[in-house]
Amino acid sequence: VQLQASGGGLVQAGGSLRLSCAASGRTFSSYGMGWFRQAPGKEREFVAAISWSGGSTYYADSVKGRFTISRDNAKNTVYLQMNSLKPEDTAVYTCATRQRPAIATMADDYDYWGQGTLVTVSS
16 A cells, blocks of 8 residues: 655645645545644644545644635545644644545544645744
8 A cells, every 4th residue: 555645845824725636556536535744843643534435534723714624535635724833733734544444533543645735834
């Protein structure tokens, strides 16, 4: 299983970015996906998760109402649309997949991880 995240960059506060995570090597459409982030000097934290069909999503309170997770199973890709970005959103964002269809918020519930993409939000 390989996960390739992209879309990070430098943006001003209040701006938007869309992250993508392309999956290969397994039946992507059958499994839950998630995004996590890790800011400098902090522990990794859950950001958002989506079920196999996209019918269920879940967000961390810190991003609820600003971020949207979605997926396109035909393209084996999950997205994270980030709006109204804040300096505290600055972090390395990583996507992950799990061998179950439902959503999960704990990092230990995920089986495969991609490399991170850096998001920097300037004030």
